[in-house]
Amino acid sequence: MFSFDKIYFYTLQHKVMFMAYPIEKKLVIAISSSALFDLSESQAIFTEKGPKAYKAFQEANLDNVLNKGVAFPFIKRFLNINKRFNVEQPVEVVLLSRNSASTGKRVFRSIQHYGLDITRAAFMEGKSPYEYIPAFNASLFLSANELDVQDAISAGYPAGVVLPSKIVLDDDEEELRIAFDFDGVIADDESESVYKNGELKGFHAYEVANSHIPHQPGPLADLFTKLSLMQQLEDKEVEKDHNYKRILNTSIVTARSAPSHERVITTLEHWGVSANETFFLGGMAKDRILSRLKPHMFFDDQKSHLVSDGDDIPMVHIPFGIANRK
Numbered sequence: 001m002f003s004f005d006k007i008y009f010y011t012l013q014h015k016v017m018f019m020a021y022p023i024e025k026k027l028v029i030a031i032s033s034s035a036l037f038d039l040s041e042s043q044a045i046f047t048e049k050g051p052k053a054y055k056a057f058q059e060a061n062l063d064n065v066l067n068k069g070v071a072f073p074f075i076k077r078f079l080n081i082n083k084r085f086n087v088e089q090p091v092e093v094v095l096l097s098r099n100s101a102s103t104g105k106r107v108f109r110s111i112q113h114y115g116l117d118i119t120r121a122a123f124m125e126g127k128s129p130y131e132y133i134p135a136f137n138a139s140l141f142l143s144a145n146e147l148d149v150q151d152a153i154s155a156g157y158p159a160g161v162v163l164p165s166k167i168v169l170d171d172d173e174e175e176l177r178i179a180f181d182f183d184g185v186i187a188d189d190e191s192e193s194v195y196k197n198g199e200l201k202g203f204h205a206y207e208v209a210n211s212h213i214p215h216q217p218g219p220l221a222d223l224f225t226k227l228s229l230m231q232q233l234e235d236k237e238v239e240k241d242h243n244y245k246r247i248l249n250t251s252i253v254t255a256r257s258a259p260s261h262e263r264v265i266t267t268l269e270h271w272g273v274s275a276n277e278t279f280f281l282g283g284m285a286k287d288r289i290l291s292r293l294k295p296h297m298f299f300d301d302q303k304s305h306l307v308s309d310g311d312d313i314p315m316v317h318i319p320f321g322i323a324n325r326k
Contacts, residue, residue, distance in 0.1 A: 023092060023120075023137050027226040029078060030096045030138035032129070033107045034145060035162040036075060037066035051126065058103040066110040070162050070314050071142050073169055074296045077176040079117050081230070084174075084247050090230060094136045095121035096129035098145070133157040139223040142316065153320050158219045160299060160316035168312050174247050177295040178227065180275075181286075181318075182254040182264055184301030186224050187215035189321025191260070192301075196322050207260035214270035215263065219320045220299060221271075224250070228273035250275045253289055253298070255305070257282030287313075 033039060046054040081091045093116070097104055101123040111118050122132050130152035133141050141159040143149050152159035183192045195203040227250055237244045252275045256264060261280045268274055279289050287308045290298055299316045300306050302323045306315040 026090060026092045026137065027223075027230060028092045028094060028136055028138045029075070029223075030094045030129075030133055030136055030141040031071060031075060032141075032143035032145060032148070033095065033097045033099060033104070035069055035071040035142045036095070037069045037072070037107065037110060038167075039066065039069070055100070055103050058099075058106045062106050062109065064106075065113045066106065068114075068167055068169070069144075070165055070167060071297070072114075072167065074176070074178075074314060076114075076116065077174065077296055080174055080176070081247060082117065085233060088233070090233070092120070093118045094138060096132060096136070096138075096141060096143075097121065097123050098126055098129065098148075099123050100125040130155065130157060130159065133159070139226055140220065146319075149317075150319050153219060153318070158223060160220075160318045163306060163315045163317060165308075165314055166310075166312045168314075174245075175249055176247060177249045177251070177293065179251040179253050179290065179293060179295035179298040180220065180224060181298075181300040181302070181305065182252050182256065183218075184321040184323055185218050185220050185299050185318050186252070187218045187221070187264075187267055189218070189301070189323065190215060191263075193322045204260050207256075207263050211259075211262040211266060213263070214267040217271075219318055225271060225273050228275075231276075249277070251277040251279065251293060251295065253279045253286050253293070254281065255283050255286070256280050 034043070042054060042057060045057050075093055078091060079093060082089045095107065095118055097107065099107060104121065104123045108121070120136065122129050128148045128151055130141060130148050133152060134157065139158055141149070141152055141157065142162050143159065144162050146161050149159040149161045180186050183189060191203065191207060194206045227248065231248055231250070234244070234246050234248060252264070254264065257280045281289065286305050290308060290313050291310065295313065297314050297316060299318055301318045301320050303317055306317055
């Protein structure tokens with residue numbers, strides 16, 4: 001069970017005593033360098049000229065800061081949670097990269113340039129890093145590499161493909177808004193399997209008959225649960241100070257509608273978690289909500305739902321379950 005217990009570490013190198021969570025008690029997000037930064041130029045050189053030319057290019061541009069990638073605003077705001085809870089330090093971001101440690105130097109220099117508190121990393125020198133997701137206790141692995149994400153999902157690890165979009169930087173506020181689809185993301189794909197094999201009427205009948213039975217967890221259930229527990233920290237702050245401004249907002253945006261909505265509520269209640277906002281759209285285009293909600297990341301298992309008119313909503317495809325089987 002995720003816990004916010006405190007533990008003391010003594011760092012001999014700096015000779016300071018500080019309070020922190022061990023990584024197994026943190027909410028950890030792992031991210032690839034291709035999701036955090038714009039590596040399109042570097043990737044083109046690797047593809048066209050090979051690893052030696054790629055290494056030479058990175059060394060020649062060691063001090064040239066990489067441009068921000070699609071997931072950069074999300075990660076920056078996520079790390080800001082530690083600034084709000086500077087004693088607990090409850091979150092962490094870990095870099096999982098196909099780079100070698102040598103070519104990864106430019107990535108870390110860019111991390112330091114932007115002031116991102118990322119210190120842990122795995123550099124795999126061309127290999128996929130997905131096997132190390134559980135080693136770092138990561139509740140999510142974000143990558144622009146679709147194959148790496150699919151391998152991670154197939155192994156039962158939480159992962160998503162960061163899709164190309166405009167990079168929107170709104171640094172004038174701290175709030176982190178995260179939106180989730182429900183089926184195939186927070187919950188398993190049981191209901192999607194029923195819907196796929198029948199009609200909407202049969203789907204509703206099945207969900208009503210099972211409205212008292214919670215779903216099994218989906219690939220991002222752990223992430224959603226830990227975010228909800230983190231919001232309980234904010235609940236305590238609100239109790240102490242009614243003027244406290246929350247930093248975290250979670251939403252569920254699902255194509256479900258009544259009467260199939262009840263099983264969603266049953267599942268969340270059974271898990272002891274909740275979202276700040278829940279939208280039951282009944283098949284309505286999700287962009288109608290997302291364009292107003294403006295999440296810093298939206299997770300869905302169906303690519304057909306991962307579109308926005310303005311192309312300005314960072315979106316992540318979770319290639320899980322029946323919706324992604326060929």
